[in-house]
Amino acid sequence: MTKQTAVVVAPGRGTYNKAELGYLTRHHADKAELFAQFDAFRTQTGQEAVTALDGAERFSGAKHTRGDHASPLIYAAALADYQAIDRDKFDVLAVTGNSMGWYIALACGGALSPMGGFEVVNTMGTLMQENLIGGQIIYPFMDDNWVGIPGRRAEVFAKCAEISTRADHVLGLSIDLGGMLVLAGNEAGLVAFEREMPRLEDRFPMRLPNHAGFHTHLQKPVAEQGRARLDAGLFGQPEMPLIDGRGAIWAPGAANKHALWDYTLGHQVYEPYDFTAALRVAAREFMPDVFIVLGPGGTLGGAVAQSLLMANWRGMSNKTGFQAEQAQTPRLLSMGREDQRALVTG
Template sequence: MTRTAVVICPGRGTYNKPELGYLHRYHANRMAQFHEFDAIRAETGQETVTALDGAGRFSVSKYSRGDVASPLIYAASLADARSLAEDIEVVAVTGNSMGWYTALAAAGALSAGDGFRVVNTMGTLMQERLIGGQLVYPFTGEDWVDDPARKAELLAHVARIDALDGHDLALSIDLGGMLVLAGNEEGLKAFEASQPVAQERFPMRLVNHAAFHTSLQAPVAAEGRARLSGEMFGQPDRPLIDGRGKIWWPGATDTRALWDYTLGHQVTEPYDFTRAVQTAAREFAPDLFIVTGPGATLGGAVAQSLMLGNWRGMADKAGFQALQGQAPFLIAMGRDDQRGLVAAQ
């Protein structure tokens, strides 16, 4: 019996110390593909993906860099997406932030090699420029109950800070019950100083993250467009859901427009991951939502996005846990206790 699934590719921040060795551990049979990526890195004198993954020790300062994290996450995520069990039919693909680039390859709009060129180029440009930064702050409590008034209040406060002289601050990613905010140091500090500590860890700065998905990234977008040709983009084999909730359909995609979105709006405008997940649920009603590795931190945002959309009547964290306990429908391949439910044996 076929199981339908939406595949969701994670973004930055998902390759951490526990993930070191992910490619060698789970995808030793795909080394030829990874060596293709190594050759692309070698063209610009960068350390290879297989060497980075096979290193003896992990350091946050190195592995959180855009030119290191992005290619590792892409390689791991795409390999996971291509190693699903035969009874799984992928009905759509989406991703969070950098995961959009992986989704393009997982859906067939980019070849594996061209997808790697896109993610490696953009990750390197982001690191070289490192314009601004990001932080995370929740608008829901630990029970995940929706609080639209609190969300509106926070976004209004962000707009007030952004209006101050010398301050830049904007919504970067709508991430389930979290807001990812991005801006310059003055804007980020003003927000941090004005909000109470939530859940003992927020607001949380993201190390080596630039002001993704804001107008501050316009120079990066322009350079990416100059380096990456629209000829790389083709028709997807599967429906693709972007960071606005728009669906790019096989056989009906304007590939130039897809290039333009990927290296334009996707870089400089807010990324609505919540809407992407809700669109996937509403339009495709899959049996499973499969979050590819590395890591498993995106699972909470997927669950919150579904809950905020009242998927299957879920209204809070307890409701999600009850449904998930009956029959797991949200599978994180970065978790050993869940990977075997969907990965080919």
């Protein structure tokens, strides 16, 4: 059997929702030993076990979407999914991720051990929740066929810049996410944008619950606390190429470990995260047969596809073309979707 080449994409916050409850038990009963280590770490910090959160009778938005709960849940699910990829079918060329997914990518790519990655994710998720500075909203700039609406991006950025000139208003780009712009700011900035921008599809601008103003200078205090708690010694050489939130590649054997720590707990925390650029670099530098999106959830697939269309990957330029290609030769496999998961795990 001929192996397919793959770039793996790790998800960020917002991907563990009601449908994902029980994900660890459902898909990873064979990884009890790994999850027990995560639970032991949480017990030491006085926090509820990851398996207890995943095994709850019912999903609670107020509880399961908190940074100190969602982050370790998503990490455990995504790392276990990475370990479940059938290596007889796929040759993984590189790993990238969206936002918090960068921490997961570091663990998948070997720059952090499974427990080192868990410590980073749990610490940063907890600090984000304890501080909860600012918030995030999403606004699209593509149409239903995933083609950019002329002038929309510029309109959004102009509005952000104008709002930020007002006294006590902060608003700016948080994540460049395919056909969506994730914006972050303080309450005054967010409310102004929500009030003054056209409402689209009866749901945008959409406020993200329990999300702080990630990837903006509002998070500098969190970055400082993270650097104080997480030692650079946790970081090692990656075992495979890692593509970060600037589109920069960290190559095995050539990465400066202190610089990796510095980026992860510095720029990555308080500067905008360019997921679109990470996917463009992945597509053009590695030209994989497929992109594998780790679970939990399947919501990141759209942003991955949109980012690849913007890079004109394999000549695809809109949703119709992507779906036609996907029906003939699946190029995007989301492990959070049962039908596509089976193609990845064997």
